[in-house]
Amino acid sequence: MSPRPRSNKHRGLPENLYAQVKGGQTYYRYRHPITSKYHGMGKDxxxxxxxxxxxxxxxYSEPSAESLVARIETPSMSYRDYVDHFLNDVVPQRLNRRGKSLSPRPSRSTGGTWHSVLSAGDHAL
Incomplete structure (x- = not known):
């Protein structure tokens, strides 16, 4: 299914560029296709x-073959390393609702879930 055609006032402009008239002046703005935020481009x-x-x-450019090769060649973090990083570096810095740091010990309700997560092995993320 093809997208609907651009309106007449935006028809001569490239994709993601829009004209807006304010106070008799035409201003152009660019809509970022990923974040959907508008950025002013001036009057010209x-x-x-x-x-x-x-x-x-x-x-919209295609990723180059070099970047794909670099992504494969760089070592990725294993699941165990990521969980260790999360428990040792991230959890101690976070605060609970009362403003106290989170406990590194598993709660009674989880029943030692972290131990079962750590025993999942050294699978790459």
Missing amino acids: KREAVRAARILNARL
């Missing part, structure tokens, strides 16, 4: 169109 249509095309090219 030519500069806004040029910047939007550059941004679209960067955001």
Whole structure:
């Protein structure tokens, strides 16, 4: 299913670039396709169109083969290492509702869930 066509006032503009009229002036703004936040691009249509095309090219470009190879070659953290990092570095810094640090011991209700998580093995994330 194809997307609906752009409205007439936005038809000549590149994707994710929109014109907005305020006080008789036309302002251009770019909508980030991932975060959906708008960023002002000024009043100059030519500069806004040029910047939007550059941004679209960067955001929609295919990942290069080099970055895929680098991602495979870099060692990933094992599940056990991640849980150790979480328990030793993250949990002590977090606070509960009363402003006290979280307990590193498993609660009675979990029944030692952390031990079963740690015994899951050294699987890569």
